[in-house]
Amino acid sequence: MEFTGISRRAALLGAGAVTAWLASPARALMAAADGVASSPMLESLLAKMTVAEKAGQLTLMAAAWAGGAANALNPITAGATFESQLADVRNGRLTGVFNGNGAEMARRMQTVAMKEARLKIPLLFAADVIHGFRTVFPVPLAEAGSFEPDLAERTARVAAIEAAAAGIDWTFAPMVDISRDQRWGRGVEGAGEDVLLGRMMAAARVRGFQGTRGLAADDAVLACAKHFVAYGAAEGGLDYNSVDISERTLRSVYFPPFQAAFDAGALTTMAAFNDLSGIPATANPWLLDQVLRKEWGFGGLVVSDYTGDEELIAHGYAADAREATRLAFLAGVDMSMQSGFYRDHLPDLVASGAVPMARLDQAVRRVLRVKLALGLFDDPFRRIDPKREKTRVRTKANLAVARESARRSIVLLKNDGELLPLPRSGKRIALIGPFAQGQQDLIGPWNVYGSDAESVDLVTGVRAAVADPSLVTATAGSGIEEALPGGIAAAVAAATAADIVVLAIGEGQRMSGEAQSRDDIVIPAPQLALAAAVAATGKPVVVALRNGRALALSGAVLDAPAILVTWFLGSQSGPAIADILFGVEGPSARLPVSFPFATGQEPYYYAHKSTGRPNPPGAPLEYKAHYREAPNGARFAFGHGLTYGRIGYSALNVGDGRLAWDGTLSVAATITNSGDHVAEEVVQLYVQDIAASITQPVRVLKAFRKIRLAPGAQQEVTFTLQRTDLTFLGVALTPTVEPGRFRVWVAPSAEAEGVGGTFELIGA
Known part of the structure; x- marks a missing residue:
């Protein structure tokens, strides 16, 4: 299936991206018009390059001299060595490497490029810097729960400063895929299920990575919005699986975070692994040319994901390597990652006329412009300084940001009887569970350069934190999955001897992330048995969940009086x-994803449609939309999170309830803290269009x-609505606003009532 474009949409939906590109300092380099000379x-x-050298500029490979966990995450090509990669650099067969081993490796490779290669084109060094470099921050899903884009910008800034000090020019982040199926493991790298939050976090992370002093600054790294597009909609939550969704859903849900990233200045994007309605994203000209280039005016660089072009063969879309190369390249993938297909097949494809020379030159221009924008032609070693590498990483200031971001990412789900916060003296505390102690499962999935060994355990x-450390014990009780x-006997003994139990359970970091889809998003059975045994002691239990996705909680875990979602915090x-x-700080984060009653509800997200037979509040009714075993709702909804205060919502004010076509409407509510602790509340504004043409x-x-x-x-919080806030894609897939009645809520979560009312949009 090929999606059809509508020309008016380019001006309406792509205007922001085009404006941002025109205003960007890199605009002259990354010209959107094909064939425009950048310098x-x-x-x-x-003009001096051979076809083989041009193909080399489009070839990116995993570093043979790899850093940290790189080999385990992305194995290098069989037979590749550091010396063989240096030979490729000398012969113009390599544009750069990724996930390499720091500044010294980069220095040696760049020296060969600048002294021994014929054209002396600087190499580009890239890396997966997803949630920190050596200083590791909460996984992106956790950090999205802060509902603080400024915090995400600051952590990305620190990550960029550290990564750039190790010679890295380009990060394969942020991941901006919307994820509405919690079985999918890669949701841990994104911002969750909501479009608005996803857009805001995408833009913030791009700003943080790229900085404010220009891409040529020695502490700036180039951002790469990924994965274009709809990777998070994989069928069954199975990683790499097919995606078949409507163009309306693409444009309403999955496109906007990418547009936000490009508006914020991201100059690169990565094609997704999945096929989309039968056409793999890596070879989809509608996505990569019609939408990205023509509609949105994107003039940057498109890179494949790891062997994404090679995988066109397994998709059943290309017969062999040569055809896969042609299809991906002509669709709009400028750079091939890891397969070597472009290096091996583009020269012959150009010689045969199957690929025009103009398309080859276009892609090479885009690569060279990126290198020029990064300042590499001016100083190929600007980010390569082994001395600076040692002084910019894991500084006291960076670790302070890590601690701040971690605590601001923790969500309090329950606090029955105000069990939390705990007293710092006079109580015996038993830490029980596989995450109670030890340098493991701290930094979370897909971190190349950070280390659990450098992280602080529970x-x-x-x-x-306590007055008498001898009153704190730690007992595993069970393994993660065994x-x-x-x-259990040791855990019960520890609980019996304590006044309070903190039960540290959940997922190991190998249970989420890429290729870690789960068919049942529950806490593993051995840990559930541990929780039941500890609960049976009658001691008050605080559950501290470690997780990379929303979980379906049950049994003793769900029944615990207090539950904290602590994710992977770094x-x-x-x-x-x-x-x-x-209680040094109160919990201030909220859920960026909905916790379901059961796995079988997935994909579940709060912004679902009503259906024609919605179940009214209360018990399930016959012939209404619900499962036999669970309501059509969340156990803990998107946006949910408690504080140590007692928060109340009252006094909704929508004025006369009339929003003029070209006017504004103020929506206000009073938020009160009647508790004994300072509290930070995330006040949320939700709207429903009661009747619309879609x-x-x-x-x-x-x-x-x-x-x-x-x-x-107490504080009155006021939001301002205008007509454009009520836009949706109409019947013709054009942005549409229709007069009529709307419901509005100021509420503490997507499924809480808070205070609600209605207003009317008056036609022009």
């Missing part, structure tokens, strides 16, 4: 959790605001 120097260089953080001999995991446990979600987040309330304080 006399680059055009002169292009028991260390808790002992540092029982331990005598484990370098400062233990201290950050302790900060929340003992059915609309039951609620859509339109704005949010984080406020801080002292005990006994």
